[in-house]
Amino acid sequence: MSMKTPKGPYTMTPGCSCGAHESDRACTAISNSAADDVQLYGRTVEQAVLRAIAPNPLHRRALLQGVGASTLASAIAAFFPLAAATEAFAQAGKPEKTDLKVGFIPISCATPIIMAEPMGFYKKQGLNVDVVKTAGWAVVRDKTINKEYDAAHMLAAMPIAISLGLGSTPIPFAVPAIENVNGQAITLAMKHKDKRDPKDWKGFRLAIPFDYSMHNYLLRYYLAENGIDPDTDVQLRSVPPPEMVANLRADNIDGFLAPDNIAQRAVYDGVGFIHMLSKEIWDGHPCCSFSASRAFIAETPNSYAALLRAILEATDYASKAENRKEIAEAIAPANYLNAPVTVLEQVLTGTYADGLGGVKKDPARITFDPFPYESFAVWMMTQMKRWGQIKGDIDYAGVAKQIFLATDAAKAMKDAGLTPPAATSKSFVVMGKAFDPTKPDDYVNSFAMKRG
Amino acid sequence: MASAAPLSLRAGVLSLLIFAIFALAWHMATRGGPAGPAMDPEYAKLMGATATQGKSAMPGPLEVGAKLIEHLRHPFYDHGPNDKGLGVQLAFSMLRVAAGYGLAVLVAIPLGFLIGMSPLMNKALDPFIQIMKPVSPLAWMPLALYTIKDSGLSAIFVIFICSLWPMLVNTAFGVSGVRKEWLNVARTLEVGPWRRAFTVILPAAAPTIFTGMRISIGIAWLVIVAAEMLVGGTGIGYFVWNEWNNLSITNVIIAILLIGVVGMLLDQLLARAARAVTFPE
Numbered sequence: 001m002s003m004k005t006p007k008g009p010y011t012m013t014p015g016c017s018c019g020a021h022e023s024d025r026a027c028t029a030i031s032n033s034a035a036d037d038v039q040l041y042g043r044t045v046e047q048a049v050l051r052a053i054a055p056n057p058l059h060r061r062a063l064l065q066g067v068g069a070s071t072l073a074s075a076i077a078a079f080f081p082l083a084a085a086t087e088a089f090a091q092a093g094k095p096e097k098t099d100l101k102v103g104f105i106p107i108s109c110a111t112p113i114i115m116a117e118p119m120g121f122y123k124k125q126g127l128n129v130d131v132v133k134t135a136g137w138a139v140v141r142d143k144t145i146n147k148e149y150d151a152a153h154m155l156a157a158m159p160i161a162i163s164l165g166l167g168s169t170p171i172p173f174a175v176p177a178i179e180n181v182n183g184q185a186i187t188l189a190m191k192h193k194d195k196r197d198p199k200d201w202k203g204f205r206l207a208i209p210f211d212y213s214m215h216n217y218l219l220r221y222y223l224a225e226n227g228i229d230p231d232t233d234v235q236l237r238s239v240p241p242p243e244m245v246a247n248l249r250a251d252n253i254d255g256f257l258a259p260d261n262i263a264q265r266a267v268y269d270g271v272g273f274i275h276m277l278s279k280e281i282w283d284g285h286p287c288c289s290f291s292a293s294r295a296f297i298a299e300t301p302n303s304y305a306a307l308l309r310a311i312l313e314a315t316d317y318a319s320k321a322e323n324r325k326e327i328a329e330a331i332a333p334a335n336y337l338n339a340p341v342t343v344l345e346q347v348l349t350g351t352y353a354d355g356l357g358g359v360k361k362d363p364a365r366i367t368f369d370p371f372p373y374e375s376f377a378v379w380m381m382t383q384m385k386r387w388g389q390i391k392g393d394i395d396y397a398g399v400a401k402q403i404f405l406a407t408d409a410a411k412a413m414k415d416a417g418l419t420p421p422a423a424t425s426k427s428f429v430v431m432g433k434a435f436d437p438t439k440p441d442d443y444v445n446s447f448a449m450k451r452g
Numbered sequence: 453m454a455s456a457a458p459l460s461l462r463a464g465v466l467s468l469l470i471f472a473i474f475a476l477a478w479h480m481a482t483r484g485g486p487a488g489p490a491m492d493p494e495y496a497k498l499m500g501a502t503a504t505q506g507k508s509a510m511p512g513p514l515e516v517g518a519k520l521i522e523h524l525r526h527p528f529y530d531h532g533p534n535d536k537g538l539g540v541q542l543a544f545s546m547l548r549v550a551a552g553y554g555l556a557v558l559v560a561i562p563l564g565f566l567i568g569m570s571p572l573m574n575k576a577l578d579p580f581i582q583i584m585k586p587v588s589p590l591a592w593m594p595l596a597l598y599t600i601k602d603s604g605l606s607a608i609f610v611i612f613i614c615s616l617w618p619m620l621v622n623t624a625f626g627v628s629g630v631r632k633e634w635l636n637v638a639r640t641l642e643v644g645p646w647r648r649a650f651t652v653i654l655p656a657a658a659p660t661i662f663t664g665m666r667i668s669i670g671i672a673w674l675v676i677v678a679a680e681m682l683v684g685g686t687g688i689g690y691f692v693w694n695e696w697n698n699l700s701i702t703n704v705i706i707a708i709l710l711i712g713v714v715g716m717l718l719d720q721l722l723a724r725a726a727r728a729v730t731f732p733e
Binding site: 131134146243346351358 | 491492494495497498499500502503509531532533534535594597598601602603682683684685690693694695696697698699
C-alpha cells in the first residue's frame with residue numbers, strides 16, 4: 001500500500017454525474033424496474049439504429065410513415081442484430097455481482113441496512129445480500145478494507161477517518177447514504193439518578209462506541225459546554241455498543257452515549273436511565289452511514305447502484321412512522337439485532353420508558369434520512385480538528401465533497417422516485433450555537449476548550 | 453460398609469451429590485427478590501421482567517435446563533448467516549481447530565525433532581520459543597487480520613500459532629531425552645539416520661510428544677472461543693458473543709457447558725492416543 005497524501009487517493013469516476021456508470025444514459029436507464037427495462041432498452045436501441053440510418057429527422061419521419069414502425073423495425077433487424085444489441089445495452093444496468101456481503105453492528109442505527117434483507121428491498125433490486133453481524137467497529141473496518149464485505153454499516157465519521165488515514169492506512173472510502181438521524185441517548189447507571197447536572201460528572205467513566213464517531217463528538221461537545229474537560233475530567237472509553245449494558249450492569253462504567261436500542265435495553269433491564277436524547281444536543285444530527293470503498297464503486301458500479309437503490313428505498317420506508325412497528329418485528333430476531341421486540345418498538349416509535357418511572361413520547365427520537373449533506377462531514381472534521389484527531393490544515397469542503405456523495409445521492413433518490421433536498425450542504429444548530437459550513441476554521445477557533 | 457463398594461461407584465455417587473447441592477444452591481440464589489415498587493402499568497409494559505417482577509438477572513438451573521433441551525432438539529437449524537443451531541456452530545469451531553491444530557502438528561513435530569537432535573539448534577532457537585510461547589491469542593489477532601486480510605484464515609492462524617509452542621517444546625524435549633544407551637546400541641548396529649529416527653527416537657519420544665499434543669489441543673480449543681468472539685460470523689465463540697449482546701445469560705451458560713464437554717472429549721481422545729504409545733521401561 002503506497003502512502004498517499006490525504007487529498008491524493010480520491011479519483012472521480014468518469015462518465016455520468018453520479019459517477020457509477022459509464023454514461024449518463026446507463027445511469028438514467030437503470031432507475032426503471034427490471035420488467036420495463038427490456039422494453040425500454042429495446043426501444044432505445046431501435047431508435048438509435050433508426051437515427052443512424054436516417055440522421056435527418058424529416059427523412060426519418062417520412063420513412064416511418066411510409067412503411068410503418070414495426071415493418072421498419074423488422075426490416076432493420078434483418079441486417080442489424082437488434083436483439084443482441086438490446087441485450088448488450090441492458091447489461092449495462094445489470095449488477096456485475098449479485099451475491100453481496102454487507103457488514104453491520106447490531107444496533108438500531110443499522111435499521112435500513114438490516115431490514116432491507118428480511119423485508120425484500122435487496123431482492124427487489126435483483127441482489128442476494130447477506131447482512132453479516134460483526135463484533136466491533138475495528139473489525140467492520142478491517143473486513144471492509146479486506147474486501148470480505150462489499151459494503152458496510154459504519155459510523156458516519158469512520159469513512160472520513162479511513163480516507164484520511166486516521167487510525168488505519170489511508171484508503172479512499174465514500175458515504176453514499178446516511179442511515180439514521182438522531183436516535184442516540186446518554187444513559188447513566190441507576191445509582192447516578194440524582195446527578196443530572198453534567199458538572200457533577202467529574203471522574204465518571206463514560207463509554208462511546210468508537211473514537212471516530214458522532215457519539216464521541218457529541219458527548220465531548222456536551223461535556224465541554226458544561227465545563228467538563230472530556231480528556232482530563234472524565235474517562236472516555238471505546239466499548240462496542242452491544243457490550244455496554246453488560247459493562248454498565250457490572251459497574252465497569254458510569255454511563256454511555258450510545259445507540260437507542262442499547263440505551264433502551266439498559267432501561268428495560270433496570271440497570272440505567274436515559275439522561276437525555278442526542279437530539280437534545282443537536283436535533284437532526286447524522287449518526288451511522290452506509291459506506292463503501294471507492295474501489296467497490298468503481299469496479300462494480302451497477303452492483304453499487306442497485307445496492308444504493310435498495311438502501312434508499314429501505315431508508316425511505318423506515319422514515320415513515322406507520323411502518324415502524326413492522327420494522328421492529330422484522331429486525332428483532334437472533335439473525336439480526338437479537339433484541340426484545342418491546343425494546344426496539346420503544347426506540348422506533350418514540351414512546352419509551354425513561355428508566356425513572358415515566359413514559360415519554362417523542363416520535364422524532366430516531367428518524368431516517370439518507371441524504372449525506374456535505375456539511376455533516378465538515379462538522380465532524382471540525383470536531384476531529386478540535387480534539388486533536390486531525391493535526392494541521394485540512395481542506396474541509398474538498399474532503400467532504402469527496403467522501404459524502406451528496407450529488408450522487410440526490411441523483412439516485414430522484415431515480416428512485418424520491419425527492420432529494422435542493423442543496424448538498426445545510427447549516428444547523430448544535431446546543432444553541434449555529435454552524436456555518438463555509439467557515440469551519442472560525443468555528444473551531446470559537447471554542448474555548450480544544451486541543452492543540 | 454461403603455468400603456465394600458468399588459471406588460468409581462462411590463466417586464460417582466459423590467459427584468451426583470455435589471451436583472445436586474450446587475444446583476439447589478443455584479436455584480435458591482436465583483429465585484429472585486420481592487417485586488419492585490408498584491409501577492404505572494403503562495410504564496411496566498415497557499420494562500423487562502428484571503425491573504418489574506424483581507426477577508433475578510441470573511437464570512436458574514431449571515431455566516437453563518429447559519433451554520438446553522430446546523437447543524438439543526434443533527441443533528442444526530439455519531436461520532440465516534447470523535443465526536445457526538448450536539451443532540452447526542460447534543462444527544464450525546471444530547473445523548477451524550482441526551485446520552489450525554493440524555497445521556501446527558505438521559510444523560511442530562518435524563521442527564521439534566530437529567531441535568531435539570541438535571543441541572546447537574536447541575540453544576539457538578530457545579529465546580524465540582520462550583518469547584512467543586506466552587503471547588495471548590488475542591494479541592495476535594489484529595496483526596493477523598491486518599496481514600492475512602481474511603478473518604477466517606486469521607482465526608486459523610491464531611490457533612496455529614498458539615498451539616504450536618507446547619508441541620514444539622515437548623517434541624524437542626522428548627527427542628533430546630532419549631536414553632543414550634539406546635542411541636549407542638543403534639550406533640553399534642550401524643543403523644542409518646532415518647531408521648534411527650523412526651524406529652528408535654520416535655517410539656521413545658512418543659509419550660512426551662503426545663503430552664505436548666494434548667496440551668496444545670486444550671489451548672487450541674481455548675483460543676477458538678476467544679478468536680471467534682473477536683472476528684464473529686460463525687462458531688461457538690460467535691454464539692457466546694451474540695447471546696452476550698442480547699444479555700441472554702441462559703444461552704451463555706449453555707455455551708459454556710458445551711464448550712467444556714467438547715474440550716473434555718478432545719482431551720480424552722488424545723489421552724487415549726497417548727496411552728496407546730506409552731511403553732513400560
